[in-house]
Amino acid sequence: GAVVSQHPSWVICKSGTSVKIECRSLDFQATTMFWYRQFPKQSLMLMATSNEGSKATYEQGVEKDKFLINHASLTLSTLTVTSAHPEDSSFYICSAREVQGAVGQPQHFGDGTRLSIL
């Protein structure tokens, strides 16, 4: 089956540090990847849609300069949290949709990255 790998799984760092999270589709190509944020005991909130070779589309209220997204290849998207602060602490999850899949095909999710800013 389609596998999405997220790295790292857990990050603890000091306030002011920039953190990069990678999302890779291991056995399929993904034109589109999605980045979500999840607070404890809450549901997933879509942050942005990452499109290979073009700029990401951010949801309302999400700061583009704070959450930098790069989708340089059909198997890799990265999310960089710049100058992270304690309020950025959260669980970040990515998902990917296959190139060959039509709109409406299932998204495959990574295992998430827990980010803790001290």
Place this chain on the structure above:
Amino acid sequence: KQEVTQIPAALSVPEGENLVLNCSFTDSAIYNLQWFRQDPGKGLTSLLLIQSSQREQTSGRLNASLDKSSGRSTLYIAASQPGDSATYLCAAGKAAGNKLTFGGGTRVLVKP
């Protein structure tokens, strides 16, 4: 704007009992409806995907129904097991960009 609601937020049942999880959505113009399982601190595992033209999908002990006109989907888990304990999330898929709108989830505990 699509809103997805899951009730109850938490559910506890004895082993062997059937589970019924509810999901409602405000905009019936969905492309599909997807059910996921999430274990603590983990990502999402896709359980069932129902296209808008379908009424239900089945996989093993799991069955999901979709009623677009009433804005509802139900996930049934037959003969629950302690291993079914997890949070179950439903998500409505929008055709444009294939964006998913998630419900708040139902935390399920199956007691041995």
